[in-house]
Amino acid sequence: MRWLWQGLTTSVGTKFLMALTGMFLFLFTVAHMVGNLQVFAGPDQLNAYAAGLKKLGPLLWVMRLGLLATFVAHILCAFSLVKRNEEARPVQYAVKRPIAATYASRTMIMSGLIVLAFVVYHLAHFTLGWTHGDHFALRDAQGRHDVYRMVVLGFQSPFVALSYVVAMVFLGLHLSHGAASLFQSMGWNRKKYSCFFAGAARGLAMLVVLGNLAMPLSILFRLVGQEVTP
Amino acid sequence: MKLDSAVPSGPIETKWDRHRSEMKLVNPANKRKFRVIVVGSGLAGASAAASLAELGYSVHCLCFQDSPRRAHSIAAQGGINAAKNYSNDGDSVWRLFYDTVKGGDYRAREANVYRLAQVSVNIIDQCVAQGVPFAREYGGLLENRSFGGAQVSRTFYARGQTGQQLLLGAYQALERQIGLGAVKMSARTEMLDVVVRGGRAVGIVARDLVTGVISTHSADAVVLATGGYGNAFFLSTNAKGCNVTAAWRAHKRGAGFANPCFTQIHPTCIPVSGDHQSKLTLMSESLRNDGRVWVPKTAQDRRPPSEIPESDRDYYLERRYPSFGNLVPRDVASRAAKAACDSGLGVGPGGLGVYLDFGDSIRRLGKSTIEARYGNLFDMYKKITAENPYEAPMRIYPAVHYTMGGLWVDYHLMSTIPGMFVIGEANFSDHGANRLGASALMQGLADGYFILPYTLGNYLAQAGNSQAKEDQPEFVAAASDVKARQDRLLGIRGKRSPDSFHRELGKLLWDKCGMARNAAGLKEALAKIPAIRAEFWQNLAVPGTGEELNISLEKAGRVADFLEFGELMCRDALVREESCGGHFREEHQMADGEAKRNDADFSHAAVWEYTGEGKEPNLHKESLTFEHVKPSTRSYK
Amino acid sequence: MNLTLKVWRQAGPSDRGRLVTYEAKHVSPDMSFLEMLDVVNEDLIARGEDPIAFDSDCREGICGACSCMIDGVPHGPDRGTTTCQLHMRHFKDGDTITIEPWRARAFPVLKDLVVDRSAFDRIIQAGGFISVNTGGAPDANLIPVPKPDADKAFDAAACIGCGACVAACKNASAMLFVSAKVAHLGYLPQGQSERDARVRNLVMAMDAQGFGACTNTYDCEAACPKEIPADFISRMNRDYRSALLKGDA
């Protein structure tokens, strides 16, 4: 296994890990979004979906731990790369102009850290119920965890909604580069596809941003869940 | 000075093969104990250093650039010749040999040229095995083209970057040996003297260009692969760093300098644009395949070229050489351009340019065909001049390009100092008085890959270890000479920069010892050079110290050598009372202005021996006999 | 035209260095950037000051010696052009131009604008070659190479090793340089037997020299005077992956 460790800890190997974990997180983000969009289908649908997930029992925990490990691995690789990269240029230029590098590609660590902060907050909010314990405790008519009301009540607060908007913009930024970049890192990119990958990545990132923003914004502006009041 | 060419006996076709099997061998176990210094990492130096290291010798290689990959060979564009006959058009070793001797205007040593043609085929094999990406046909086999007026297609090429690709092949072979510990590489290190002990070259003195440390290095043999001296003219197509220093220092230590006046002027370069000009850019010779050369018929015709009607244009090459037209050899085309400009017909700034017009070809073949053939060259031209050659004709002018002269070597590539070998452009080479296109790369690699590794072994097997050590008095003395000279350069603290002296010398050489020479001009130059030199040693400005990276100091050292060497060049041109190849003496021409060779008196290599500061050098002659290629008059009418 | 130059001056490797302002007067648009510096240097020498040290040799865009960071872009504003081929007509009268050396841990500054790029040579030593000794090569036409492969190998081999990719990269990564060598030799049949080992050794050597990793920002390809495409980086990653999966990396 030494060969594997050696091979994966080089600059190129670390990027494989970065890309694979990033890809997994990206797929999760899409799946997560699709699940949550059920908020538009009404309380019953969303709460049933949530209850369904809970029923997975140990499998859910396997998934959660897997996700956590992926996330942690992604972050550890990010820090290792950032360290390597910073050390590679100890003295900065007085003047430096990017030529082709997009803003997103130059700020991956910043967008990533904002996403990290957001994820912590997001978990505290909806998964652990630390920030709004009262919303978290709500039960629906069938005695299920009332995810619908929790979400709606949360997003009716402009501050909460705004934090999601900001986070999504940065997630979008992260993915607009990351989703194409991973193909390059894995060596799947080829000259003739690269435009396609870049376009698709930006498109998908946009979709994730729009899909995820549809929820807080439509709730904030009382297009959805206006019947729910605290 | 004794000139023994050491050409083996026997028929020319088998000389080399037989000699190879007769040469002495070094016991493999002893090779490691032989230390060889290779100065230079161009095609010749890198190929030699790598090959010698592969054989087991302990090699130390030096170059003044920051990496061996940047040697001037990298800039060669057109291609490399080899007698492969892949084109099935009747090429052969014999034909390449014949063309090279004839192209050199019968001033090269037949036996060497034959060997060069022989090993040319191995070079291509070797380079392909190394991964040199030569141009290929759709079937996957190598593609050839005809180059420089050759009647067969024997030129292998890699787009317009053949030198680069060949050098990268040799460089990679060299780096491999460095990685294996078989070669010690010192980049950014300039050789400043040869150490001779008991009549044998046993080491060098070098300066680390970053720290300024001057060090001595002992060895069992020294190989100079330091390139040509075209920069004596200041403006040339050579890289800025090309110099005569290594060769000149060796000359002063006893190496004969052969034919210093043989320089090649390339006809298609981008003209000078102003006083700031630092070098000249070559435009590939292939342009003359589709471009037509002309000047206005009347002097001072200031109309833009598009407004000059056909009737007012003089297509002088087509007029003077109806059968070869625009494709006459380099020297002929260059002189014709000079003649046109001298009579006031030149175009562009200072009237130093002629048109190379693609208008007809574009009309005949279409812009896209011309673009496919020369697109990159047109782009380069546009980048430099900001003129669009698709719309207006290019302006071109001849420029110094290559030096056929160099340190004299025998058949074994050994100079007149035993133990010192000279390869590549630095030796007086196999090109006689004029080099054919695509033959310099061939010669550099032939020397380094396939000739020197044998002949050097033969020498070492007989001469044995030199027992040289850096603490011997010869080394100490040579190092202190170098140091003293450097201190002198630094101590003048005058007003003029090294470049300003270099420009002055270059201009003088170009005017008096350039494309056309005459006795009066050469004598004038011989009178003026010592004066420039005297001012140099009184009024040179070199800021800084010797213990640091000091570009002015590097330049000053090289200019000092050019100032001595330039004189030898003019002297050689003056005594060679004939015109041959690149050497055109105005007194020696036919009624129609063509070169007039004098085989009766000048069928020899002129080899100069240094006799001391301020003393006249001695001239020795290696007479050249032509048993296989009978001298005839070149005619391109 | 007249220009103001802010040039990085650093007396030696251990000196701190700083930007110094110079006036460049009577600059002709036909000058190359380096000829403009030559003229500035002639003035400096005339005043007895140390001229600005910079690397250059061929001055025709092929040796890769010249290496100036011009207004924050390697080799300046003209794409696909080395500093020596950059002409002053790309600037306007009155411009202020900042000129700095390449900056990377692996390229320490030696003096002013001169840096030590021997790290590139050490990478090549680790495997940037085909292991054949002189002599014994088979006839060149015994190894046919499909033209498209030969052409791609050439595109990669066009690298001049100037280091602009490293200079431009926000991570000072040498991926474009290394991938070009991997691609040059990897496209050719001659290069196959060492392909896995080569990519492994070159990547490890690149890391050992202290270059950064690739974030796929593609400033390298945009800065490359030979316009070598970053596509080769993907190809190198592919080669590395396959070597890794074979357990050879």
Ligand SMILES: Cc1cc2nc3c(=O)[nH]c(=O)nc-3n(C[C@H](O)[C@H](O)[C@H](O)COP(=O)(O)OP(=O)(O)OC[C@H]3O[C@@H](n4cnc5c(N)ncnc54)[C@H](O)[C@@H]3O)c2cc1C
């Ligand atoms: C623009 C141009 C295009 C050309 N095109 C072609 C072509 O198409 N075909 C062809 O056959 N020929 C061509 N030539 C000629 C050919 O390129 C050269 O003759 C040949 O490359 C010389 O190789 P070399 O190894 O002898 O010397 P170089 O490549 O000049 O190498 C000299 C080496 O010596 C080192 N050196 C020099 N002095 C010292 C010193 N004092 N101390 C330490 N090191 C030193 C340098 O660092 C360098 O490494 C061209 C030349 C030019 C200028």
Ligand code: HEM
């Ligand atoms: C939902 C969460 C996340 C997703 C979907 C995601 C996705 C991705 C993807 C697809 C990549 C591209 C990989 C490549 O270039 O090969 C990437 C790169 C990166 N990610 Fe994330 N990421 C997430 C969270 C984070 C976090 C929390 C951090 C911060 C610590 C982070 C830091 C980075 C960095 C620095 C890179 C660029 C690495 C480089 O090329 O130098 N990411 N991410």
Ligand code: FES
């Ligand atoms: S000086 Fe050679 S590339 Fe610029």
